[in-house]
Amino acid sequence: EDQVTQSPEALRLQEGESSSLNCSYTVSGLRGLFWYRQDPGKGPEFLFTLYSAGEEKEKERLKATLTKKESFLHITAPKPEDSATYLCAVQEGGYSTLTFGKGTMLLVSP
């Protein structure tokens, strides 16, 4: 069973059409949940870290939230430049490494 599951696998939005991406996790003792953005052929770019349930962080049109079992990345009024793959990763207590989900590929059309 995967520790990190992201849904949907792909999402197509019209410019201005808000939506949410989901990241569910099954690790015990969450030490941190991380969101990254990855453009094709590039390395992942760090967006947010969340540490405890109820925590929220915002950056421009993006807002990340965390519960005890999942995290959401809300995208408000997206623009074409928000098109990318969004990756979620978790760090389990007692471990240093991050385990990544397979990502959600977002395409925003003008």
Added chain:
Amino acid sequence: EAGVTQSPTHLIKTRGQQATLRCSPISGHTSVYWYQQALGLGLQFLLWYDEGEERNRGNFPPRFSGRQFPNYSSELNVNALELEDSALYLCASRKSPNTGELFFGEGSRLTVL
């Protein structure tokens, strides 16, 4: 401040050859992580180095190895290349070995023919 740098950007090898990839972490970061991103498979953890020592490795065969130098830069070696080793190899660094985000380089694209 310079980010994580990786070289080469692209590398083409044939089956059975060896590949060496290099990574320079962000200044002040002592931990270096290597991940493999094969097509359709997400990021898979390969190796973690901190203070010159290998601290953990993922579920990869021993022909994947590496080291970290005194200046905290790192190299990843892949011996006896197989076709399925074709992937984007990503290096990341972290200020503290156990907390905080990883900062990634742009990756090295390895193609095995």
